[in-house]
Amino acid sequence: MTESGMWVEKYRPQRLSDVVNQTEIIGSLEALIKDPTDMPHLLFSGSAGVGKTTTALCVTRQILGEYAKDYTLELNASDERGIEMVREKVKKFTKMAGFADIPFKIVILDEADEMTGNAQTALRRIIEDAAENCRFILIANNVSKIIEPIQSRCATFKFTSVSEGDVTSRLDEIARKEGAKADKKGLKAIYDYSEGDLRHAINLMQATASLGAISDENVKSSAGLTKTSDVDKVLKIALSGRVTDAREKMIELIRVYGMSESDFLKYINAAAFKTKHDRLSDILEVIAKYDYRILSGANSEIQLSAMLAELANLEK
Numbered sequence: 001m002t003e004s005g006m007w008v009e010k011y012r013p014q015r016l017s018d019v020v021n022q023t024e025i026i027g028s029l030e031a032l033i034k035d036p037t038d039m040p041h042l043l044f045s046g047s048a049g050v051g052k053t054t055t056a057l058c059v060t061r062q063i064l065g066e067y068a069k070d071y072t073l074e075l076n077a078s079d080e081r082g083i084e085m086v087r088e089k090v091k092k093f094t095k096m097a098g099f100a101d102i103p104f105k106i107v108i109l110d111e112a113d114e115m116t117g118n119a120q121t122a123l124r125r126i127i128e129d130a131a132e133n134c135r136f137i138l139i140a141n142n143v144s145k146i147i148e149p150i151q152s153r154c155a156t157f158k159f160t161s162v163s164e165g166d167v168t169s170r171l172d173e174i175a176r177k178e179g180a181k182a183d184k185k186g187l188k189a190i191y192d193y194s195e196g197d198l199r200h201a202i203n204l205m206q207a208t209a210s211l212g213a214i215s216d217e218n219v220k221s222s223a224g225l226t227k228t229s230d231v232d233k234v235l236k237i238a239l240s241g242r243v244t245d246a247r248e249k250m251i252e253l254i255r256v257y258g259m260s261e262s263d264f265l266k267y268i269n270a271a272a273f274k275t276k277h278d279r280l281s282d283i284l285e286v287i288a289k290y291d292y293r294i295l296s297g298a299n300s301e302i303q304l305s306a307m308l309a310e311l312a313n314l315e316k
């Protein structure tokens with residue numbers, strides 16, 4: 001499916017007033033951007049799929065208007081190779097001549113909590129050096145992983161899980177616009193699976209709609225179907241040697257669809273049996289090894305990536 005075909009993108013709020021649930025935060029931000037000259041740097045924290053990135057984009061759009069595209073720099077802290085890259089990009093960005101009538105340029109730095117302590121210390125300097133004509137919006141899942149000196153330079157906003165009422169009414173609104181039939185029990189079932197992660201909820205509803213009505217029963221089967229058949233695919237891709245593709249798909253399942261790491265392992269174990277692969281015992285051995293490592297507390301995304309790499313190597 002193309003990105004534009006995805007309901008999460010199609011219904012991503014364009015203005016702060018369209019963001020659901022985070023009312024207190026939205027109220028404060030609306031007040032802040034009335035006179036943006038005094039706006040401090042912002043730090044958004046909270047779990048997945050609750051509107052952090054969306055809100056950051058709305059803030060930039062509402063402050064910079066038609067200039068938003070040219071005067072916003074979006075970086076992903078965990079994607080960029082190290083703090084040097086961040087420094088170089090921010091430096092170039094702040095130096096870029098700006099004649100537009102805007103109060104400042106904006107840097108959005110997503111997944112800031114994935115940066116090491118040292119990198120964050122360097123980031124603090126970068127923020128200070130750029131502060132004259134730049135504001136930062138830092139985004140983190142876990143605010144306690146952000147070093148204190150950065151926290152104290154930002155106005156912090158803690159995003160909460162989206163409440164059941166807000167999830168179901170948003171889903172209902174989208175279903176009506178899409179002409180999908182949805183009943184109360186179906187929407188409640190989606191909420192139960194997604195636990196306040198609105199991105200997951202909307203994705204699950206779209207997957208369900210392709211089966212038919214949004215009923216309790218269809219939600220259950222699409223939740224099960226997407227899960228297991230997608231994990232089957234991840235295993236197939238890994239065994240064909242395409243580690244990067246397999247990892248991307250795995251990360252999508254976990255981050256976008258909210259599959260837990262332990263479920264992923266359970267399903268990939270089941271998928272291994274279905275393949276009737278001639279090295280089945282090696283495959284199972286690999287899965288068991290990483291299951292154990294994750295259980296002992298190692299970083300699960302890193303471990304699962306390594307597991308896919310090891311599965312890909314089996315073929316060679």
Ligand SMILES: Nc1ncnc2c1ncn2[C@@H]1O[C@H](COP(=O)(O)OP(=O)(O)OP(=O)(O)O)[C@@H](O)[C@H]1O
Binds near residue numbers: 199
């Ligand atoms: N509060 C919200 N109001 C309206 N839509 C929302 C909200 N939160 C999430 N969504 C929907 O979910 C999608 C993803 O939201 P967003 O990218 O803002 O999540 P996030 O909090 O940044 O998550 P992550 O931590 O995974 O990056 C949006 O495109 C939108 O469709």
Ligand SMILES: [Mg+2]
Binds near residue numbers: 053110
């Ligand atoms: Mg985000």
